[in-house]
Amino acid sequence: RAQTIAVCTRKGGVGKTTTAVNLAAGLAIRNHKKVLLVDMDGQGHCGSALHSELRGVTSETVGDILLGKRRDIQEAALATAIPGLWITPSDKDLGAAEDAMSSKLGKELLLRSALKVAKTHYDYIILDCPPNLGTLTVNAMMAADWALIPCDMSILALEGVDDIVETLDALDDTFGHELPVLGMLRTRVDLRNQKMNGRIEDALRGRYASMLLDTVIPVNTRLAQAQMDGQPILRHDASCTGAKAYDALLEELAPRLGL
Amino acid sequence: RAQTIAVCTRKGGVGKTTTAVNLAAGLAIRNHKKVLLVDMDGQGHCGSALHSELRGVTSETVGDILLGKRRDIQEAALATAIPGLWITPSDKDLGAAEDAMSSKLGKELLLRSALKVAKTHYDYIILDCPPNLGTLTVNAMMAADWALIPCDMSILALEGVDDIVETLDALDDTFGHELPVLGMLRTRVDLRNQKMNGRIEDALRGRYASMLLDTVIPVNTRLAQAQMDGQPILRHDASCTGAKAYDALLEELAPRLGL
Ligand SMILES: Nc1ncnc2c1ncn2[C@@H]1O[C@H](COP(=O)(O)OP(=O)(O)OP(=O)(O)O)[C@@H](O)[C@H]1O
Ligand SMILES: Nc1ncnc2c1ncn2[C@@H]1O[C@H](COP(=O)(O)OP(=O)(O)OP(=O)(O)O)[C@@H](O)[C@H]1O
Numbered sequence: 136r137a138q139t140i141a142v143c144t145r146k147g148g149v150g151k152t153t154t155a156v157n158l159a160a161g162l163a164i165r166n167h168k169k170v171l172l173v174d175m176d177g178q179g180h181c182g183s184a185l186h187s188e189l190r191g192v193t194s195e196t197v198g199d200i201l202l203g204k205r206r207d208i209q210e211a212a213l214a215t216a217i218p219g220l221w222i223t224p225s226d227k228d229l230g231a232a233e234d235a236m237s238s239k240l241g242k243e244l245l246l247r248s249a250l251k252v253a254k255t256h257y258d259y260i261i262l263d264c265p266p267n268l269g270t271l272t273v274n275a276m277m278a279a280d281w282a283l284i285p286c287d288m289s290i291l292a293l294e295g296v297d298d299i300v301e302t303l304d305a306l307d308d309t310f311g312h313e314l315p316v317l318g319m320l321r322t323r324v325d326l327r328n329q330k331m332n333g334r335i336e337d338a339l340r341g342r343y344a345s346m347l348l349d350t351v352i353p354v355n356t357r358l359a360q361a362q363m364d365g366q367p368i369l370r371h372d373a374s375c376t377g378a379k380a381y382d383a384l385l386e387e388l389a390p391r392l393g394l
Numbered sequence: 395r396a397q398t399i400a401v402c403t404r405k406g407g408v409g410k411t412t413t414a415v416n417l418a419a420g421l422a423i424r425n426h427k428k429v430l431l432v433d434m435d436g437q438g439h440c441g442s443a444l445h446s447e448l449r450g451v452t453s454e455t456v457g458d459i460l461l462g463k464r465r466d467i468q469e470a471a472l473a474t475a476i477p478g479l480w481i482t483p484s485d486k487d488l489g490a491a492e493d494a495m496s497s498k499l500g501k502e503l504l505l506r507s508a509l510k511v512a513k514t515h516y517d518y519i520i521l522d523c524p525p526n527l528g529t530l531t532v533n534a535m536m537a538a539d540w541a542l543i544p545c546d547m548s549i550l551a552l553e554g555v556d557d558i559v560e561t562l563d564a565l566d567d568t569f570g571h572e573l574p575v576l577g578m579l580r581t582r583v584d585l586r587n588q589k590m591n592g593r594i595e596d597a598l599r600g601r602y603a604s605m606l607l608d609t610v611i612p613v614n615t616r617l618a619q620a621q622m623d624g625q626p627i628l629r630h631d632a633s634c635t636g637a638k639a640y641d642a643l644l645e646e647l648a649p650r651l652g653l
C-alpha cells in the first residue's frame with residue numbers, strides 16, 4: 136500500500152514544488168519505485184516543471200476528479216518519460232473546483248477517497264500543495280501518511296511553518312487524523328548568509344528539534360533551470376549541488392519510507 | 395484622493411510583501427506622504443515585517459471590516475513609529491473571512507467600499523496580496539488604481555505573471571474595471587545567473603515590453619534581515635543595495651504616481 140507524502144507549508148515560494156517534483160523523480164529514478172505525483176495547486180507547476188517529460192493526454196484533471204461522482208485519481212494520471220513516474224496535473228480551474236468543493240459533504244476527504252484505488256497501485260504518492268491553508272491543502276493532509284515541510288532561511292517562512300503545524304494540530308483535534316511530520320527541510324540555503332541562517336535554524340531547532348532534517352538544500356540555480364527545461368534535476372544535471380542535496384534527502388528519509 | 399496600488403501576482407515568494415512594505419515606507423520616509431498599507435493576506439506578513447514599528451492597538455482586523463455592516467478600513471488602522479505610515483494588519487482568520495465573503499452581494503467590491511473614506515485621508519494606499527487569485531486578490535484589484543506585479547527570474551514566476559494578467563483581463567470583461575499595470579518589477583535578481591536572467595527577461599519583454607520597469611531589485615539578504623527585525627529596509631540599512639533599489643523604484647514610479 137502506498138505511502139502518501141503531502142509537501143506543505145503556508146509560505147509561498149519556499150520550494151514545495153521543487154521538493155515534490157524532485158522527491159518523486161528521485162524515488163522513481165534512484166529507488167526504482169512506482170510513484171504518482173499529484174498537483175494540488177491551481178498554479179499547475181508540477182506539470183510545468185516536468186513539461187518535457189509528459190507523455191500522453193488525459194481529459195480529466197485533478198479538479199474534475201475531486202468533484203466527480205465516482206472519484207479515481209487514475210483517470211487523470213499521465214505517464215512520463217521517466218519509468219515509474221506518473222503525474223496527475225492540475226489546471227487553472229482548480230481554484231473554481233476548490234470553491235465547489237466547499238459545499239460538499241465531507242469536503243476534506245474528497246482526495247482521500249479519490250486516492251483509494253491508486254494507493255493499491257503505487258509505492259509512493261507525492262502531493263504538491265498550494266501556498267495557503269485552504270480546502271486543497273487540507274484534503275492533501277487528510278489523504279497523507281506524512282507531512283514534509285519545507286522552510287527557507289527567513290522569518291516569514293518560519294511563520295508559515297508554525298501555521299501549517301497549527302493546521303496539523305487542528306486536523307488531529309477535529310478529525311482524529313494524526314499526520315506525522317516526515318521532516319522539516321531547510322531549502323534555498325545560501326551558505327554565505329551565516330548569521331541569518333543561524334538565527335532561523337536556532338528557531339527551528341528550538342521548536343521542532345526532533346523534526347528538523349539534517350539534509351539542507353542549497354541555493355543552486357540549476358534547480359530553477361531544470362524547471363525551465365521541464366525536467367527533474369536528476370535528468371537535467373545529476374552532478375550539481377542541488378541534485379546531490381535531493382539525493383541526500385532521499386537517503387536521509389530512506390529508513391522512514393522503507394527504502 | 396489617494397492613489398491605490400495592488401501589489402499582486404499569483405506566484406508565491408517573489409517579493410509581494412517585501413515590495414509592498416518597502417514601497418509604502420519609502421513613500422512615507424522619502425516623499426513625506428501619508429500612506430496606508432493594507433494587508434490582504436492571511437499570512438499577516440505586513441505586520442510581521444514591521445513588528446518593531448507598530449504602535450497602538452486595534453480591536454478590528456481587515457477581515458472584521460470586510461464582513462462588517464458599515465465598513466471603514468480606518469477602524470483597523472494602526473499608527474507606526476514612521477511618520478506618515480499607517481498599517482491595517484490582517485490576521486490568521488482572514489481565510490475564514492474570505493470564505494464568508496463568497497456568499498455576500500457584490501463580494502468583489504467589499505474592500506473598495508471599505509476604502510472609500512480612507513481614500514480621502516491618505517495620499518497612497520498599498521495593498522499586499524496573497525499568492526493566489528481568490529476573493530481577497532480580486533477585492534484588491536477592484537479597489538486599486540494600479541497593479542504592481544513582481545516577478546523573479548524563474549519560469550514559474552513568469553507563469554504567475556501570466557495568471558494575474560489574465561485576471562486583469564477578466565475583471566475588465568466582467569466589470570469593466572480597467573486596472574492599468576503600474577509596472578512589472580524584476581525581484582530577487584542574482585546578477586551571477588546571467589543566462590537564466592536573460593531568458594526570463596526576454597520572455598517578459600516579449601510579452602510585456604511596455605510594462606517592464608527598468609529598476610531591478612537584486613538579491614540582498616539585508617531585505618530579509620530587516621523583516622526579521624521588523625523594520626522597513628530604510629530604517630534597517632538605508633545604504634544597502636536592497637534599499638537603494640527600492641529608492642530607485644520610487645524614482646522610476648514618480649512621474650506616474652505624481653511624486
Ligand atoms: N534550492 C534552490 N535553489 C535555487 N532555486 C530554487 C531552489 N529551490 C527552489 N528554487 C526556485 O525558487 C522558486 C520557488 O520554488 P518553488 O516554486 O518550488 O516553491 P513553492 O513553495 O512551490 O512556491 P509556491 O508557494 O508558489 O507553490 C522556483 O522558481 C524554483 O525553481
Ligand atoms: N531582493 C531580495 N533579496 C533577498 N531576499 C528577498 C528579496 N526579496 C524578498 N526576499 C525574501 O524572500 C522571501 C519572500 O519574499 P516575500 O515574502 O516578500 O514574497 P511574497 O511574494 O510576499 O510571498 P508570499 O507569496 O508568501 O506572500 C522573504 O523572506 C523575503 O525577506
Ligand SMILES: [Mg+2]
Nearest residue numbers: 151152176180
Ligand atoms: Mg509550488
Ligand SMILES: [Mg+2]
Nearest residue numbers: 410411435439
Ligand atoms: Mg507576502
